[in-house]
């Protein structure tokens with residue numbers, strides 16, 4: 001019975017205790033939200049300090065109203081099933097949006113009886129995870145199965161990487177992606193902000209970068225009326241919105257390859273000082289920085305300095321992939337320089353797997369992506385203390401087509417149906433299990449031109465990757481997963497997310 005509950009990712013412990021809790025919405029009228037309520041809960045803040053009530057009030061509303069649950073204040077005279085949030089060991093600081101402790105314990109317990117709903121956790125992030133689980137339990141008729149859930153993730157790093165450089169979708173899509181990532185309990189949103197085709201973040205010390213290369217993208221220019229990049233103010237707001245939902249933003253400035261947008265906007269970065277033409281094609285490995293060009297080091301210091309200053313999370317991603325025109329020595333010098341700048345400024349570094357050749361320290365994270373290469377260097381780096389994020393293109397690249405004839409996406413790796421995104425084990429790829437910090441899905445956007453197209457690639461595969469990252473292999477079963485996934489279509493429809501109706505799932509919209 002409990003394995004029929006539509007929970008993704010599947011929790012560590014689930015026991016259905018029998019029966020359903022239900023307090024029907026008593027009024028014929030609509031609530032303030034778009035959805036007609038079918039049930040009512042009354043939020044009881046228990047241990048939470050009053051200054052943070054508004055923040056939690058917002059989160060509870062935003063999670064439960066789209067699934068038809070009206071949320072009332074505990075003091076309301078109307079009936080409603082009490083919803084209690086209990087925080088142990090940590091009191092919320094005043095000021096609404098809390099400073100996030102990114103390393104806090106993520107566990108939570110959720111108990112639903114016919115009398116009350118209780119979410120308890122040692123830290124705030126667990127409270128939110130518990131509410132996200134509750135959201136998935138609400139049936140279309142507004143009932144909630146009575147259940148006891150005790151849960152904690154397998155991996156701390158559970159990410160999604162979104163490429164904004166190849167195509168620009170506008171800020172709204174990024175906000176929606178944060179919400180979607182949150183529903184599946186992801187913690188990291190990695191933004192691939194720069195590449196050959198465009199530059200998507202304002203850099204105050206080098207304004208030409210965004211002003212010039214913010215306008216370009218695959219096959220030409222960004223849509224008319226779009227600025228084509230995030231201002232620093234927008235980047236700050238985005239991080240605040242994400243942090244309020246316990247999601248860490250990791251900005252990526254891709255060097256020393258994938259740099260044509262930079263050498264186009266800043267011609268001083270090229271040896272002849274003439275810069276490079278804009279590039280709207282699909283080739284990789286066509287661009288580079290030059291270690292010996294006098295402008296390179298000051299440029300890197302300015303750009304990474306501004307990015308570090310603006311970053312609220314722990315990490316900055318320095319790229320490091322596919323720097324094909326560079327010889328090994330120059331590649332290593334440039335990656336080490338970028339790494340040193342980030343480290344000296346007080347942030348930790350993430351870099352793509354190729355950076356294993358450089359001398360980056362054990363506090364950095366390497367992102368495994370290309371399963372076609374030999375793993376021996378990764379095993380050696382792991383022995384020396386390196387940690388890895390697992391994003392194998394064969395399973396976790398959500399820009400791959402679902403099947404050979406699919407109109408969107410890439411085909412340089414195998415097609416990835418929802419089953420392929422689900423059925424893989426991060427520790428079985430040759431990187432030593434003890435060196436694995438977590439899992440990250442990636443969506444590159446050479447052949448994905450709009451936010452809607454991006455959603456139809458993320459759904460239904462992102463929930464599959466999220467479960468790989470959260471749930472240990474002995475509790476993961478495809479035969480159960482596809483049944484649990486089927487009713488999620490209702491949640492996606494409620495949020496207006498476009499999704500791909502994979503034939504591997506008997507959808508229940």
Ligand code: TNX
Nearest residue numbers: 284321322352369399410444
């Ligand atoms: C490989 S992922 C790349 C990207 C492409 C992607 C397309 C990585 C480190 N490099 O530049 O966009 O494949 O799937």
